[in-house]
Amino acid sequence: xxxxxxxxxxxxxxxxxxxxxxxxxxxxxxxxxxxxxxxxxxxxxxxxxxxxxxxxxxxxxxxxxxxxxxxxxxxxxxxxxxxxxxxxxxxxxxxxxxxxxxxxxxxxxxxxxxxxxxxxxxxxxxxxxxxxxxxxxxxxxxxxxxxxxxxxxxxxxxxxxxxxxxxxxxxxxxxxxxxx
Amino acid sequence: xxxxxxxxxxxxxxxxxxxxxxxxxxxxxxxxxxxxxxxxxxxxxxxxxxxxxxxxxxxxxxxxxxxxxxxxxxxxxxxxxxxxxxxxxxxxxxxxxxxxxxxxxxxxxxxxxxxxxxxxxxxxxxxxxxxxxxxxxxxxxxxxxxxxxxxxxxxxxxxxxxxxxxxxxxxxxxxxxxxxxxxxxxxxxxxxxxxxxxxxxxxxxxxxxxxxxxxxxxxxxxxxxxxxxxxxxxxxxxxxxxxxxxxxxxxxxxxxxxxxxxxxxxxxxxxxxxxxxxxxxxxxxxxxxxxxxxxxxxxxxxxxxxxxxxxxxxxxxxxxxxxxxxxxxxxxxxxxxxxxxxxxxxxxxxxxxxxxxxxxxxxxxxxxxxxxxxxxxxxxxxxxxxxxxxxxxxxxxxxxxxxxxxxxxxxxxxxxxxxxxxxxxxxxxxxxxxxxxxxxxxxxxxxxxxxxxxxxxxxxxxxxxxxxxxxxxxxxxxxxxxxxxxxxxxxxxxxxxxxxxxxxxxxxxxxxxxxxxxxxxxxxxxxxxxxxxxxxxxxxxxxxxxxxxxxxxxxxxxxxxxxxxx
Ligand code: SF4
Ligand code: FES
Numbered sequence: 001x002x003x004x005x006x007x008x009x010x011x012x013x014x015x016x017x018x019x020x021x022x023x024x025x026x027x028x029x030x031x032x033x034x035x036x037x038x039x040x041x042x043x044x045x046x047x048x049x050x051x052x053x054x055x056x057x058x059x060x061x062x063x064x065x066x067x068x069x070x071x072x073x074x075x076x077x078x079x080x081x082x083x084x085x086x087x088x089x090x091x092x093x094x095x096x097x098x099x100x101x102x103x104x105x106x107x108x109x110x111x112x113x114x115x116x117x118x119x120x121x122x123x124x125x126x127x128x129x130x131x132x133x134x135x136x137x138x139x140x141x142x143x144x145x146x147x148x149x150x151x152x153x154x155x156x157x158x159x160x161x162x163x164x165x166x167x168x169x170x171x172x173x174x175x176x177x178x179x180x
Numbered sequence: 181x182x183x184x185x186x187x188x189x190x191x192x193x194x195x196x197x198x199x200x201x202x203x204x205x206x207x208x209x210x211x212x213x214x215x216x217x218x219x220x221x222x223x224x225x226x227x228x229x230x231x232x233x234x235x236x237x238x239x240x241x242x243x244x245x246x247x248x249x250x251x252x253x254x255x256x257x258x259x260x261x262x263x264x265x266x267x268x269x270x271x272x273x274x275x276x277x278x279x280x281x282x283x284x285x286x287x288x289x290x291x292x293x294x295x296x297x298x299x300x301x302x303x304x305x306x307x308x309x310x311x312x313x314x315x316x317x318x319x320x321x322x323x324x325x326x327x328x329x330x331x332x333x334x335x336x337x338x339x340x341x342x343x344x345x346x347x348x349x350x351x352x353x354x355x356x357x358x359x360x361x362x363x364x365x366x367x368x369x370x371x372x373x374x375x376x377x378x379x380x381x382x383x384x385x386x387x388x389x390x391x392x393x394x395x396x397x398x399x400x401x402x403x404x405x406x407x408x409x410x411x412x413x414x415x416x417x418x419x420x421x422x423x424x425x426x427x428x429x430x431x432x433x434x435x436x437x438x439x440x441x442x443x444x445x446x447x448x449x450x451x452x453x454x455x456x457x458x459x460x461x462x463x464x465x466x467x468x469x470x471x472x473x474x475x476x477x478x479x480x481x482x483x484x485x486x487x488x489x490x491x492x493x494x495x496x497x498x499x500x501x502x503x504x505x506x507x508x509x510x511x512x513x514x515x516x517x518x519x520x521x522x523x524x525x526x527x528x529x530x531x532x533x534x535x536x537x538x539x540x541x542x543x544x545x546x547x548x549x550x551x552x553x554x555x556x557x558x559x560x561x562x563x564x565x566x567x568x569x570x571x572x573x574x575x576x577x578x579x580x581x582x583x584x585x586x587x588x589x590x591x592x593x594x595x596x597x598x599x600x601x602x603x604x605x606x607x608x609x610x611x612x613x614x615x616x617x618x619x620x621x622x623x624x625x626x627x628x629x630x631x632x633x634x635x636x637x638x639x640x641x642x643x644x645x646x647x648x649x650x651x652x653x654x655x656x657x658x659x660x661x662x663x664x665x666x667x668x669x670x671x672x673x674x675x676x677x678x679x680x681x682x683x684x685x686x687x688x689x690x691x692x693x694x695x696x697x698x699x700x701x702x703x704x705x706x707x708x709x710x711x712x713x714x715x716x717x718x719x720x721x722x723x724x725x726x727x728x729x730x731x732x733x734x735x736x737x738x739x740x741x742x743x744x745x746x
Contacts, residue, residue, distance in 0.1 A: 072314075072422070074309070088419050090419045093343070101342065172337065172339050176339070
């Protein structure tokens with residue numbers, strides 16, 4: 001249903017229109033001369049990003065530097081535009097993190113497909129994928145717009161961890177877990 | 181038969197619903213007949229009942245009898261009075277008895293299941309994100325549907341070895357094991373290789389191989405299939421792909437004339453694993469390990485990816501044209517294969533008739549009978565060649581007759597499909613003497629010496645039918661597309677026949693079947709679509725006189741078959 005907005009009839013001053021132009025110019029000159037800017041000089045100036053912003057999805061490490069992703073492929077499954085592609089791999093037995101057993105061999109996110117919905121972050125059982133504050137992605141080719149594993153960790157960096165669940169598991173194993 | 185069985189059917193009452201079941205039926209199966217499910221882990225319909233997981237607890241009662249008089253006790257309304265047992269009973273170990281009542285969803289049954297689930301999860305690692313079983317795990321499913329959803333366990337969980345090698349193909353994650361003993365019973369009862377057992381007690385209980393033994397038999401991967409959790413994992417499939425991505429295609433094991441029913445799991449044109457598909461007349465729910473590796477041939481390095489004429493790459497159409505030209509010549513012989521489908525053999529037979537073949541041969545391939553699911557005849561479809569009339573006698577292992585025909589100059593042109601003629605006893609010199617057309621999937625001495633090579637498809641890339649040792653015709657379906665440059669063998673053969681005869685020839689399985697079934701042969705009345713997924717038995721009595729090589733296997737008795745044919 002269309003809403004009809006009634007216009008107020010113009011009064012005499014407005015009908016003369018010169019005073020109104022002067023009023024408009026006054027605003028322009030006030031902004032120009034007294035530095036009350038509301039725009040940003042992007043890209044030199046960047047806006048502050050609010051907490052919880054859903055930017056480019058990234059992979060993160062825990063404070064020890066361990067890659068948190070265990071390649072369970074749930075994000076690949078849940079991703080509505082099928083932007084994620086994971087090749088799972090096994091963590092070798094001589095690794096410090098052998099008890100985690102599984103990690104991604106390859107991890108690609110196609111940013112031409114990604115719709116920034118955040119489902120991957122929500123579904124991740126290891127809190128390994130985060131949509132952080134990075135919001136501008138550009139490239140000269142389609143291939144450049146696919147973030148591979150190295151790029152994803154570069155973008156993601158390290159986030160604090162509250163659980164260190166795999167460390168607890170390793171400790172339990174060393175203490176004979178449950179059998180004292 | 182159904183008639184006489186009706187007499188001894190037993191009436192039981194499940195959740196207030198009367199049901200007639202054959203004697204000996206256990207309550208898990210009886211409930212299944214009603215379309216419901218009693219959750220269970222250790223019970224497996226093809227193994228003995230162990231009754232150790234306690235997941236299948238239900239409430240059970242029998243009609244009461246007066247102790248003094250032996251009279252049936254009745255309720256006031258005249259119905260038999262049911263004396264409910266004070267404790268729950270396991271449905272898997274309870275056989276139907278007349279008048280037996282069970283409740284699968286009473287508060288007591290529900291509470292029993294919730295408690296069992298809570299206990300099972302106490303020491304379970306809950307590492308579903310890295311567990312290959314996730315998505316097809318009974319513990320995961322039943323914990324969701326029959327669990328409380330929270331745990332009261334605050335103590336430290338048990339820790340056990342996470343990657344024990346049980347054998348060349350099986351890796352054990354001991355923490356996940358729920359001690360159901362399915363794998364142990366399978367090894368004893370089906371594989372007849374008693375190597376697995378539990379050691380230690382209580383929460384220390386561990387599945388292990390007996391000292392000095394390993395789980396190496398050719399059926400070891402079935403333990404992975406029946407393990408209700410992710411404890412036993414396939415070393416080949418481990419960590420390769422989550423199961424919910426896999427597309428499942430019904431297929432057949434090509435490795436011998438048993439014709440195990442299988443499921444080929446693939447994602448985006450790549451095959452990840454092969455697992456058995458239930459067919460109670462052929463392979464129950466099992467299949468050999470050797471058949472699970474066949475998918476590797478799809479991406480083998482020697483795979484042919486293009487057709488060629490005189491050694492230079494051409495399109496399949498060109499190759500077929502040259503092949504037909506060669507076959508119009510004099511003295512044509514044909515080497516078919518027991519690995520061809522029935523449809524291909526049917527078209528080959530038409531070609532043989534058309535060119536007035538000087539001989540049609542198959543190459544026999546024999547191994548040892550293992551008396552379970554690998555038979556002596558390692559060709560999956562020799563009976564198909566007999567039934568289509570391509571050959572009239574059992575094939576030999578060596579092509580010595582053909583060799584002498586080539587030497588004498590009787591055979592000047594040869595069409596071979598899916599066989600390495602050098603391996604079958606011809607020499608390279610003999611191959612050089614004839615005009616040779618080969619349809620195959622992998623490079624061999626034969627393709628190296630052929631005038632025309634047509635790159636065909638493996639069993640995973642096409643559909644078709646095979647006739648197994650019981651004369652059961654079974655169909656398999658295309659799971660993945662063939663490599664660029666290859667052509668469906670059936671389409672290639674049909675195109676050759678069309679250009680030889682000048683008539684049109686159907687090129688896809690469904691329409692070829694219209695011709696096969698119209699012949700008035702033993703295929704009459706069948707169609708590709710009409711063959712059930714578990715196959716259809718054909719009347720093989722016409723071939724009863726032939727001395728088939730196979731001995732006994734799981735559901736095949738050679739002598740019985742001969743006797744039945746008489
Ligand atoms: S390994 Fe699997 S099949 Fe064997 S006892 Fe444990 S849970 Fe059962
Ligand atoms: S299924 Fe009945 S006790 Fe395990």
